[in-house]
Amino acid sequence: MGTIDISYWNLLVGLLMMGIPLYFLWKFKTGLVQSTLIAVIRMLVQLFLIGVYLKYLFIYNHPLVNFLWVFIMIIVAAETALVRTRIQRKVLLIPISIGFLFSVALIGIYFLGLVLKLDNIFNAQYFIPVFGILMGNMLSVNVIGLNTFYSGLQREQQQYYYLLGNGATHQEAQAPFIRQALIKAFSPCIANMAVMGLVALPGTMIGQILGGSSPNVAIKYQMMIVVITFTASILSIMITIKLASRQSFDKFGRLIRVFKENKKNV
Secondary structure, eight states, X not given: OOOOOOOHHHHHHHHGGGHHHHHHHHHTTOSOHHHXXXXXXXXXXXXXXXXXXXXXXXXXXXXXXHHHHHHHHHHHHHHHHHHHHOBOHHHHHHXXXXXHHHHHHHHHHHIIIIISOOSOTTOHHHHHHHHHHHHHHHHHHHXXXXXXXXXXXXXXXXXXXXXXXXXXXXXXXXXXXXXXXXXXXXXXXXXXXXXXXXXXXOHHHHHHHHTTOOHHHHXXXXXXXXXXXXXXXXXXXXXXXXXXXXXXXXXXXXXXXXXXXXXXOO
């Protein structure tokens, strides 16, 4: 059975379901109605435009164009991380860009070349979706992890200086804060992984089944999606923290002001 298309009229009918959450957000005066409407409109416009773009990207299917698209995703993701963490640009921009680029390239090409064994790993049909899902997961994890890492350093500077004063290296003194960042960022991922297929069916697998793939094929793809997103996410945050910490301390090992002025500690 092939994919069942959704007409624009039926899509409109489906969007009417948003009236339910909007009603409760309005009834309890959450102040989120306007932002929700704006988010939905932006989502619709952006997905429509990307759908049009990807149609021609898949037709053209040139490696340089595909790499350019991935590069644009990395820049947008890095800028988004700067906005959501409110960490200073000089501290974070280059480290997180390098972390994203290295992780998505290494894990993405490993998956496409060694697991899927594609003849052309730069085929847009596989290259763009795989790199896109990696970028999305890395972004959310890095925002949580970096906020936790730097907020912890600011809040517990005495612990950091105590460790340094007792002979710990710079890396050893940062270890407790990296530990907390990893726990905060990856605990939800691990919890979701543990119940996947039992409590919840993941969206990627459902999408493939609805698209006509057999459940066995969809399950194997879902397993690998979980593995590559988890691996790329933890690799990217470790690279980012390693590089960003070089810009975060002065020559005496003291933490500089990393957050912008109106950043509230988490």
